[in-house]
Amino acid sequence: MLILGIDPGLAIVGYSLIEKKGNKYRVCDYGVIKTSAGETNSQRLLNIYQELTDLINTYQPEEMAVEELFFNKNAKTAIEVGQARGVILLAGAQAGIKVAEYTPLQVKQSVVGYGRATKDQVQQMVKALLNLSSLPKPDDAADALAVAICHGNSRTIISKVKWEDYL
Secondary structure: OEEEEEEOOOOEEEEEEEEEEOOEEEEEEEEEEEOOOOOOHHHHHHHHHHHHHHHHHHHOOOEEEEEOOOOOOOHHHHHHHHHHHHHHHHHHHHOOOEEEEEOHHHHHHHHHOOOOOOHHHHHHHHHHHOOOOOOOOOHHHHHHHHHHHHHHHHHHHHHHOOHHHHO
C-alpha cells in the first residue's frame, strides 16, 4: 500500500510517499511544497493544490494521511493553515483517495510511543523505521513521513479488529 503523508502549512507543506508491505516501510519520495509570501493567499493555495495534485497523479497513492491543525495562538496563522488543509483534503477527495486525519499527539504516540515526544525524538524514530542514512530534512518533510507512518501503524491496528466480534 502506498501512503501519502502530509504536514500542512501555507508557506511550506511537507509531503511523503511511503510504501507499506506487512510491517515494513519503504520511502518512495519526500520533500516540501513551498509558496512565496509575495503571492496572494489564493495563489498560494492554488499552487499547493496543483503541486499536490501532480504528486497524486504521478504516484497514485492508495491512502492519504493529514496532520490535524495544532491550535496556534496566532489566529491569522491558524486560519491560513486551516485553508491550506482544506485545499489538501479537497485534492485527496477529488482523487478518490481515502483520507485520514491525525492529531500531533496521535502521530507522536504512534511513531515514538510517547505523545509528548520532542521533534528530535520523532525524527530519530522516523530515521530508524525507514532505515534512512540520516535524519530526514527539512522538518516539514520529516513530519510528513511521521504522519504517513502513523497512518500505516493505525491501519494495522484497525485491520486486526473484527467489528462483528463486538456485535
